[in-house]
Structures are given as C-alpha cells and as structure tokens.
Amino acid sequence: MMDVDDKKDFFICRCEEVTLREIEEVIDEGYHSIDDVKRITRAGMGLCQGRSCSKVIARIISQKTGMPLEEVLQTSYRFPVRTEKMRVLEEEGDSDAQNR
Amino acid sequence: MRRIGEHPVLGPLPDSEMVRIVVDGEPMLARKGEMIAAALLAAGKQYFRKTIKTQEPRGIYCGIGRCTDCVMTVNGIPNVRTCVTPVEEGMEIETQMGYGHWKQER
Numbered sequence: 269m270m271d272v273d274d275k276k277d278f279f280i281c282r283c284e285e286v287t288l289r290e291i292e293e294v295i296d297e298g299y300h301s302i303d304d305v306k307r308i309t310r311a312g313m314g315l316c317q318g319r320s321c322s323k324v325i326a327r328i329i330s331q332k333t334g335m336p337l338e339e340v341l342q343t344s345y346r347f348p349v350r351t352e353k354m355r356v357l358e359e360e361g362d363s364d365a366q367n368r
Numbered sequence: 369m370r371r372i373g374e375h376p377v378l379g380p381l382p383d384s385e386m387v388r389i390v391v392d393g394e395p396m397l398a399r400k401g402e403m404i405a406a407a408l409l410a411a412g413k414q415y416f417r418k419t420i421k422t423q424e425p426r427g428i429y430c431g432i433g434r435c436t437d438c439v440m441t442v443n444g445i446p447n448v449r450t451c452v453t454p455v456e457e458g459m460e461i462e463t464q465m466g467y468g469h470w471k472q473e474r
Contacts, residue, residue, distance in 0.1 A: 315436035
C-alpha cells in the first residue's frame, strides 16, 4: 500500500502532468470549477483535451468542497470529438485511422 | 514474440500477411492491419514516448484512442495515436520525446 503522501503525487492530468497535489492546492485557494482548475494548472489542456481527467477533477472538487457532483461546473465540450487533421474535412471518406 | 496464440474465446491466432515496419531505425515485422501499438507490444517494446515535464516513459494506457498516452512520431508526423493507427508497409515509427517534431511537410 502506498501512503497518502505518494497518492498526492499521482498524475491526474496525464497529458500535462498535473498531480493531485497541484489540483488540491488550487481548490483550496477557492477555484471550484473545472474551467478554473484548468486555467491555473493546465490540467485538461493537453493532447487529449481533458478526456481522461475532467471527470476525475470534477470528482475531486466535489469531494473537497462537499458540492454535489452534478453541480460542479463542467467545461464546454467543443467539436471535434476526436483529434483530426483539418484535411479530413476536405477529403471525403478519409478515415481518421490514416492520421494525415 | 508475445502474442496470444490460443485464445479461450477467439480460438487460435490465424496466420496473417506480414508487413515490414521500421521502429527507431530497426526493421521489424508486423501483422498486416494490426495497430502500431499491438505490433510494438508483441515485439516487447512498451516504451513509446517520454513526457516533457518529468521525462517519464509512457506506453499504452487506454488503448482506444482517447488518452493520447501512446502517441509516437510516425512517418515524421508527431503525436500519432499508435493504438488506433494500423501499420503500413514501410512505416517509420519513432519513440517520441516530449511534443515531438515535424519531419515532413504537413
């Protein structure tokens, strides 16, 4: 088993390498929405655009502040849902698997 | 090669046409149509990239193209999700350091 100190060093946002400790610090400073946390720590601004971490951050905010999970302000989700090159919009029928 | 040769549900691994790929300058064989990440794991390579801040190695994580942990530089294009990109004959795959660099014209 890991002790509590180690858990604080877990990466919550894997793309931007933001740890639980950093996220808890900004929540303690009074930033209680995913967007606030994102703008200060960069969590959710990496390659995957928060696909892995935004739900986890919402949960951390909810646990730390006692706010119900549904009331934690979500970030705005914008297209595209998957990472794509602009070129695929021009070339009809080209699949994202080809990645060019 | 580390592959599941006899799967309890899917049965034995069927024969497949092979394609040649180049991984960090080393030539390698991969099953035609499989994902780059699958070919690399079968060859024992688990280290796909190094992170920019802490310089830690990363490999496959979600395996379904969401988390971007398995990105590598493929044919000179950085940040290609290897778990959802099939191998192609002659493909050049490189371990990516940090955000990677473009090596050819977009």
